[in-house]
Amino acid sequence: MDSTLSLNGALYAELTPAGAWYAVSTRDEGSDRQLLLQLLQHGGELALTEARLQQWSTTDSPAQALAVLYRLQRLGFVSGSLTGRSEPAGSLESRLPALLAALSGEGRALLADDNGLYYATAGFRHEAAEQIAALAGDIVSLGRRHARLLNQNLGLGAQAWALIDPAGHAELSFHPLYLGRQSFVLVIGGQPRLGDNAFVAMTEALCRRYA
Structure with missing residues (x-):
């Protein structure tokens, strides 16, 4: 299959919300995630070349890099655009x-680091944001302590935690995000809207600084 693949050098590769989530929701260091993180940083500004694609995906050949990109396209993680765009x-x-x-159905969300300090907030007052960020740090620590049970024994791929109402709707949810060596927790009040392009824009901005 690899020999039949070719790269359209006129396109700029951009991530979908699903691709952005896959890129930052795990610590996996595979070639597919490496490529997605690079596209979050540069995809809208730099057109694809085979050399650039191979470098970004950390693969051994252009054919392998094209196979990674093709797989990500098939999964709906990457789309192509004829026009580039500059950093906002x-x-x-x-x-x-x-x-x-x-990212919230109620307009309430905050971003905290994994030490429990909030970085930015919307809809939460300062005092509440501080306490919620501290709770987020505790939840990240809890998830790490029980990672073997959750990921291996139970086979759960998700790492998010949530407080839910009796109908199963999230009232407050905690979503760990991994960007290089820096970790964050996205805390959302109300129903999450992670399928919004604002999630892609946020992860792009964070990747440019931290990945």
């Missing part, structure tokens, strides 16, 4: 509150 104006700190608000 404004600092990361100034853009995050609006992006976070778009």
Whole structure:
């Protein structure tokens, strides 16, 4: 199959919300995730070449890199665009509150580091945000202590935690995000909207700084 693949050098590769989630929701260091993280950083600005694709995917040949890209396209993680785009104006700190608000059905979300300190918030007051961020740090620690049970013994791929109502709807959910050596927790009040393009924009902005 690899010999039949060719690269359209006129396209810019961009991630879908599903691709962005796959890229940052695990610590896996496989070639597919490496490529996705690089596309989050540069995909909208740099057109694809075989050399660039091989470097970003850390594969041994252009054919292997094309196979990785093809697989990601088939999964719906990557799409192609005929036009590039520059990095949005404004600092990361100034853009995050609006992006976070778009990820919640109630406009309430915050981003904390894995030490329990909040980085940005939307819809939560400062005092509540501090306490929720501390709780997020505890939940990350809890997940790490029980990772063997959850991931191996029970075979659960998800790492998010949530407080739910009797109908099973999330009232407060905690989503670990991994960008290189830096870890965050995305905390969402109400129903998560991780299928929104704001999630891609947020992960792109974080990857440019931290991945």
